[in-house]
Amino acid sequence: MSTPSRTQQRAFFETFGFLKLPGLLKAEAGRIIADFESVFVTHGLKHDGTQRTSVVPFVDQNAGLCALLDHPGILEAVGNLLGPDFNYVGSDGNYYTGETTWHRDSNYQSNSYLKLALYLDPVTKDTGCLRVIPGSHTEAGLAAWGDVQLRSAEVNWGVHQRELPAYPIESQPGDVLLFNHRTLHASFGGGTRRRMFTMNLGRRAKTSPEIDDLISYCDWHMLGHGSGQPYGKIMLETASPARKVHLTQPFDVWNASLEHHRIRKAQGATM
Template structure:
């Protein structure tokens, strides 16, 4: 899967689709290298506007700091949703009418244990991840367990059951679990199914990364499931699923990927109000 891409290359081939369906992830080395300097500058501008804090708490490298929604905070990051290369990945895996979903920007710190980002739905959700620092297996690159997204399969289900107790079950710690390390350079793009088990180990306290979460459009008969999914955004103390810049700068093509969520996020404000009463700070992930 290690190849480089130019504007004239087909981004997602039948081979990519088969690989993704079988193993649950894809890597696109150098896919956005031509604009990565602008992306990093925009990332830093968003964090500078926040004072490099997590809701007012300065990031000191000891724990993750997180902003949701994140790409929505800067016009240049919003434009990634319009980028033909990103759109090609999303459209091929999810259909032309895919939804953009609330997405995060982070300064990561330390290890991130094995987990899936979701798994309760047959609606396909994916994460497009942008890692803005060179990362190796030993310095915090994302690791994935190929095939772990096949929930209901004996292999995937035993991983779900035992990964949290790898020492007790297999006498190995999380960093020793057999996995594929997706070592990255700025400009690379990584994609994985939300169900795919992933983790990182050995990284420093200022690892820059942001995501674009996307999913298949929900059938109209199942929009309550979408609303239920969006409930989770309230823990970040936001009133809408998207930021104003994302919505205000959207042309008709981008709006197609926003419209279903925008029509079904009206309940988030009240849930966020309740979260502010119950939580000391917005969620860090």
Template structure:
């Protein structure tokens, strides 16, 4: 039994095992840039994750109870879930199941960008998470309540993870920027998106270069983690480092001692193999003190 499995309780199939993705799934992801994995997490895992996400956010923020009157397109509350009081999140992040998923989709060994609990309080217009051509990374998202097209489910422009297409849509976005406040109906009408509706336990996995949005939803909780191909060139190293530690540089304010960004186990001499690659990038030197 692995150290990760002991810490997480050992009951969750998806921590340490993952059936090999079939060729149809792999081809779909590579062609279209996203993939839905229904019922990947069992109900006990979902319940544990939801408790960690909601309890952590409630400890750190004054959370809203109603949808904001003005839809900005970016309001939300974000928190790393890598401390000892988030054992399920830690176990999933470091477990062989999601590490294997990342490795299969990216075709290389991977390292995690630490997991977060998020409460989105309004919609999100069309955007991509990353633009650097030398970054190879995927994001894994699990919503903790049912979401559909009319309630904030993720929408994707299929194939827009391909660099030239992604860059063309960036130019389109520049020519036709989001309105302020966000006009969700216009965002839905003028972008040809495919909606990935999910129930709790489903995962949505997507290339970080793909254009995506989440419209007409509010107060929806999500657990997410990303996986980055271990870099080989200097340009890849810079892109991976910038993507992984971006969270520390964008100004989220919370108790960073109670909620460290990096799993404390990754900082020890017995760290997992992927954490040696992360240390080699200098990532662990970036952890701030309490804000």
């Protein structure tokens, strides 16, 4: 079977809410893993296996990982789904321990966000690969399935969450997974040292719902993660004009939002 065309990939992503790009970063996988490890070392973080260890924002901490935003294959694949001027809106790097229960990453009205995920160890259905409910990102999917409903599988349907009908996206290091933020996802059966990182990417906001969602997204990140900065120093210092296309709009919105919160705080409002 020949490789799907870009049009077919976009149609698959829009229909099912995810897309796997086998081996897109195969040549770089060794270096990516070394860069991943080095971020945790730099942060003095040792994963002891008892719980998830994560760094947010993640790729921003390492020049090699920042350069994923310059990678021709990534630019082409993501540009195909979100347009060539897509926004980069944060990342997380993780050593996972155990399972992740069913959830969506966001369910914005504009439906313009996706996650790019790289699993750095071979993962299968029973060893912690990402599972998705195909179609759960659509309006019909949103109406049909809720995350709490799936997490209450034992009460609702008398089966464990891991038994729910879902598609396991088994992967090897170097494979790139893309999934819509609205797609319900989870993972089960992982060990105590499951390495993966993700990048959040969104359509450049042009319509009014997209702008509202970007403001809300930046707000959520800023307040939720508390870093007070949209991007890491290395990300900004190593950004070429081409990379800045993916940073400028969130950077401006984030700073405007920060200013808004400063004013509200000065006025005595609680956030």
